[in-house]
Amino acid sequence: MHARLSPFILVSASKCIGCRVCELACSAAHQRGGVSVGSLQVPLSPRLYLTSVNNVRVPIGCRHCEDAPCAEVCPNNAIIHTTEGVQVEEDRCVGCKTCLAVCPVGAMEMAQVWKRGKPAMRRVVDPSAPGGVRYEPASLASKCDLCRGREGGPACVDACPEKALTLVDPIEVKRRRNFEAALALSRTYEEV
Amino acid sequence: MSTQVVSIDPMLCTGCRRCADVCPVDAIVGRRNEPQTIDASRCVLCGQCVLTCAAFMSPFDDGAELLPEMLRKRGLAEDDTAPLFAANFRIDRKKVAGMLTDPEKTTMVQCAPAVRVSIAEEFGKAPGTLSPGKLAASLRRLGFDYVYDTIFAADVTVMEESSELLQRMESGGTLPMFTSCCPGWVRHVETAWPDLIPHLSSCKSPQQMAGALFKSYGADQVGKTAGEIASVAVMPCTAKKGEAERPEMQNDGFANVDAVLTVTELAAMLKEKGIDLDSLPEEEFDAPLGLYSGAGTIFGASGGVMEAALRTAIAVTSGKDVDESGVAFVESEEEPGVFRASVEVAGKTVRGVIVSGLAHVAPVLEAVRSGNADFEFVEVMCCEGGCVAGGGQPKLLPGVDVADAVARRRKGLHDHDRELPVRAAHRNPAVKALYENFLQKPLGERSHKLLHTHYGKEAGRHE
Numbered sequence: 001m002h003a004r005l006s007p008f009i010l011v012s013a014s015k016c017i018g019c020r021v022c023e024l025a026c027s028a029a030h031q032r033g034g035v036s037v038g039s040l041q042v043p044l045s046p047r048l049y050l051t052s053v054n055n056v057r058v059p060i061g062c063r064h065c066e067d068a069p070c071a072e073v074c075p076n077n078a079i080i081h082t083t084e085g086v087q088v089e090e091d092r093c094v095g096c097k098t099c100l101a102v103c104p105v106g107a108m109e110m111a112q113v114w115k116r117g118k119p120a121m122r123r124v125v126d127p128s129a130p131g132g133v134r135y136e137p138a139s140l141a142s143k144c145d146l147c148r149g150r151e152g153g154p155a156c157v158d159a160c161p162e163k164a165l166t167l168v169d170p171i172e173v174k175r176r177r178n179f180e181a182a183l184a185l186s187r188t189y190e191e192v
Numbered sequence: 193m194s195t196q197v198v199s200i201d202p203m204l205c206t207g208c209r210r211c212a213d214v215c216p217v218d219a220i221v222g223r224r225n226e227p228q229t230i231d232a233s234r235c236v237l238c239g240q241c242v243l244t245c246a247a248f249m250s251p252f253d254d255g256a257e258l259l260p261e262m263l264r265k266r267g268l269a270e271d272d273t274a275p276l277f278a279a280n281f282r283i284d285r286k287k288v289a290g291m292l293t294d295p296e297k298t299t300m301v302q303c304a305p306a307v308r309v310s311i312a313e314e315f316g317k318a319p320g321t322l323s324p325g326k327l328a329a330s331l332r333r334l335g336f337d338y339v340y341d342t343i344f345a346a347d348v349t350v351m352e353e354s355s356e357l358l359q360r361m362e363s364g365g366t367l368p369m370f371t372s373c374c375p376g377w378v379r380h381v382e383t384a385w386p387d388l389i390p391h392l393s394s395c396k397s398p399q400q401m402a403g404a405l406f407k408s409y410g411a412d413q414v415g416k417t418a419g420e421i422a423s424v425a426v427m428p429c430t431a432k433k434g435e436a437e438r439p440e441m442q443n444d445g446f447a448n449v450d451a452v453l454t455v456t457e458l459a460a461m462l463k464e465k466g467i468d469l470d471s472l473p474e475e476e477f478d479a480p481l482g483l484y485s486g487a488g489t490i491f492g493a494s495g496g497v498m499e500a501a502l503r504t505a506i507a508v509t510s511g512k513d514v515d516e517s518g519v520a521f522v523e524s525e526e527e528p529g530v531f532r533a534s535v536e537v538a539g540k541t542v543r544g545v546i547v548s549g550l551a552h553v554a555p556v557l558e559a560v561r562s563g564n565a566d567f568e569f570v571e572v573m574c575c576e577g578g579c580v581a582g583g584g585q586p587k588l589l590p591g592v593d594v595a596d597a598v599a600r601r602r603k604g605l606h607d608h609d610r611e612l613p614v615r616a617a618h619r620n621p622a623v624k625a626l627y628e629n630f631l632q633k634p635l636g637e638r639s640h641k642l643l644h645t646h647y648g649k650e651a652g653r654h655e
Contacts, residue, residue, distance in 0.1 A: 018225065019208035021246040024275075025590040034316035035597065036586035038459050043273040046250055050206070055225060057206065109252055159590035161210065 005170040006064035006085040007146065009048070009154055015164035018057030020050050025159035029147050031114065042114040047144045048156060049106070059156070059165070062086065062107035062144035070099035070108060070141075078141065085146050090120065093140040100141070111142035197237045197282050197434045198583070202227035203255065203262070204247050204278035211241035211279055216550035216574065217380060227278075234383060236376040236550065238574045239430030239583015245279035246590065274460065281430040281583065285461055287451045291422035292335045299422045300410060300481075301336040302402045303327060305343050306428040306492030306579035307455050309604030313586040313597075314459035315469045320600025322608055325474025328482070330458075331426070332475060333467050338406075338414065340481040342425065345402035346488030346500070348626065349373065350617035352643055353395045353497075354505040355634035357569055361540060366390045368545070368560060368568050371497050373397045375435035376574030378647055380550055385557050391570075394644040396448070398491060399425050399432055400441050402481070403448030404642040409630045410481050418446045425452045428492070428582035431574065440645045454584025483622035486515075486609030493602040494548035494578035495521060495531065498571040502535060502544075503616040509538035515615045521546050528552060529576065532567070543567040549576030577602060 023046035024037075030047065033040035048061030064085040071079040071086055078092035079099060090113055100108040113120035122138035146167070147154040157165045200211070200220075205227035212220040212228070219235040222228035230241075249259055260270040267283035268274070291297050312321035331339045357369050372378055372393040381388055396404065403425065407418035425432060435441065436449035453461070462469060477483070487503050490496030502517035521531035521544070529552030534543040545567045547553045553572055559565045575581040580601035581594075588594055614620055631638050 017208040017210070018206040019210050019246050020206060020248060020250075021590045023250060024246045024248060028589045033589075034313055035319060035588055035592045036313045036456075037275060037589060038314040038456050038586055039316050040275075040589075044248060044250065044275045046252070049250070049252060052206070052225075057225065111251070155591060 004083070005066060006081070007167055007169045008064045008085070009061055009144065009146070009157060010166050010168045011058050011060075012164045012166075013056055013058040015162045016058045017162055017164075018050055018052065019161065021159045021161060022046075022048060022059050022156035022165060023050055025155040026144075026147075029150055029155035032117070041117045043112070045111045045142065047109070047142060049109075060105055060107065061156075063105055064144075064146070065104070069102040069104065070143075073098045073102050084148050086143075087145055087148065088141045088143060090140050090142075095122070095138060095140050097141075107143045109142050110139040112137055113140045113142065195282050196230075196232075198230060198235065198239055198242060198430055199280060199282075200228050200230060200241070200245075201262075201276075201278045201280065202229075203258075204249055204276065206247045206278070208247065210244050210246070214240045214244045216240065217384065236379040236383070236574060237431035237434045237583075238376040238550070239281055240575065241279040242277070242281050242430065242583050243585070243587050245277045247278040248275040269464070272460075277587075281454065282433060283457060284433065284451050284453060285457050288424055288453055288461070291424065291451065294422070296420065297422040298338070298414065298416050298420055299336045299424060300338040300340055300406045301331050301424045301426060302340045302342045302345070302399070302406070302481075303331065303426045303477075304399065304428055304432075304492060304579060305346065305489050305605060306582065306585070306601065307426050307458075308608070309492070309580060309601040310428065310585050311455050311459055312469060314456065317470070318600070319588075319592075319597035320602075320604040322604045323469065324608065325476070326469050326472045328477045329472040329475040330462050330467055330469050333472070334461060334465065336424070338410070338478050338481070340402065340406065340410070341477045341484050342398050342402050342427075343484030343488035343491070344481050344620070344622060345398040345405065346373075346491040347485050347617035347620045347623045348401050348405070348643065349395055349398045349491075349497075350487055350500045350504050351623065351627070351634045352401075352639055353393050354501040354508070356393055356395065357501070357542070358505065358509070358538065359635060361542070361568060368565050368570050369393055371571045372647065373491060373497055374572060374574050374579075375429070375431040377550065377553075377572040379431065379434070380553070380574065382647060385561070388557060388560055389647050391560065392647050394646060396441065396643055396645050397432075397435060398488070399427065399435065399452075400448045400645075401643045403436070403441075403450075404443055405481060405626070407443065407446055407448065408642055409626060412630075413480070418444060423448065423450050425449050426455070426458050427452050428455055428579045428585045429575075430454060430583040432584070440647075443642055456584065456586055459586070480622035480625060483620060484612075485617055485620040485623075486612040486615035487617040488620075489609045489612065490605050492579040493605050494573040494576075495546045495571065496578065496605070498544050498546050498569065500617060501569075502537075504618045505537045505542070506535070507616060507618060513616070513619070519544075527555060530556060542569055544569045544571070546570075547572040548578065550574045551576070580605065
């Protein structure tokens, strides 16, 4: 049990225009490169997903659940609840997709992982190869990590032209709501 | 080539309409949340929509399996890792690669001024990093036979255009005269203000002047005929692709420019060949069509054409050979993007107006149309800040300050101008030689044939 509730990114569906800047900024924040799209060294792989249904467009990403089902079901202990939210340890992930199956919002993806400009590889048993194994690019569990270590916080929040994304600290929200309620009540009392 | 230069892929467009916010001519048509289309009768091919669009094909999208096919349709390799965005411009890499491997062709490439202050961004460097030497080296590594420079032709444009302005002022020609270097601007006059076409300078743009000279003077220099030359341009601009295809832009049946690559296309070609710009040595552009002055260099920043023309006009008419005109153009609060100043040339006052960004041009043109223009010379650049902000420049990632990047690229060009030994077009020795040995004089018979054209209402060519 952590002392603090995990922060998460909340999206205002009424503000979202579906431009996908959040996905682009997210992808870029997780790889090396300069200022331009062309300077990125590996393919884009967003960790939140613009989703359209009827007339609603909104990016969906990890809520950093307190009792995270993904962490609960991971057979390899690759998903852990930390002070920086729910995080995937890619080195431990085997790509079993159990997390993907249980996530209540569909925040998990199996994505190709790149390390130092090269795809992360996985070892596959192959009786026909010398030594009986071969290596191939791995698809591993990938999801919002709240841009862990990024100065300025999550890139998607920074980039949204409509300010539709907010990094919510639940404890702060609760405190603010309590203050607002207290003030409202005090006014009501005075008026009555 | 008949494929549309700038288009929006309905498969990828989400209908956010951020492109409509940056389109200076309201050419983006469509309802919110639905794929947008481009009104070809208004579009000036500036590519600002391409720079803004963030709607890309994510590997997790429905239809992501179609990516290889979509890449192929766009003229890219199936294993290209570059993201595909909804708003895009035509890729001409294959066409250029074909010219480079064609044994029948001698390839001559030109490079616009604004390319040398932005291409390094595609290799991880900061905006505005100046890299002319590495750029020349990279084009040589790609296999171009002659690595020339658009700035040489920009210097020639100064000679022709300043002479044309003085001639119009002396002979009572149509004034004010409009610059004609920017194809987005020219197209806007043709499509939206056709009655003002006579105000456009008859000069071809530097891109087209360079191409015309490659296939005449340049071909003579290397012992080839026009038909044996493949003329390629590297531009910060998407509209240059359209300009090169205009039927007016040819001589003796040969197109002045056969193919146009944007900065991003060139960077991608270099990467495909494993050429790392940063680790290349500094090399010179080839002589004589690659030798340039500081005046031509600043064509890539708005205000630069005016300043370059003034340097030469002042020198030619007063004998005062200046490095900088010293004329400060001032932006008024009521007219953002519009800068004004006046200067004495040949005993007459030339009042100049610089417009940076097509979105700001209407009041200036209204004044001309209504006969209330109190100025003689107008420079307009379609993209705000000039070619440094063109639609073929590196597409900046979200969160990167675009205005700051454009300012840095502008500064890069002005720094380059200051460090060059020759800073006025008429003092460029290669330009002097061109006139002595070939053109004879500005506005002469040969200049007229090769370097001047006529503009007209030929809208709708953007199929």
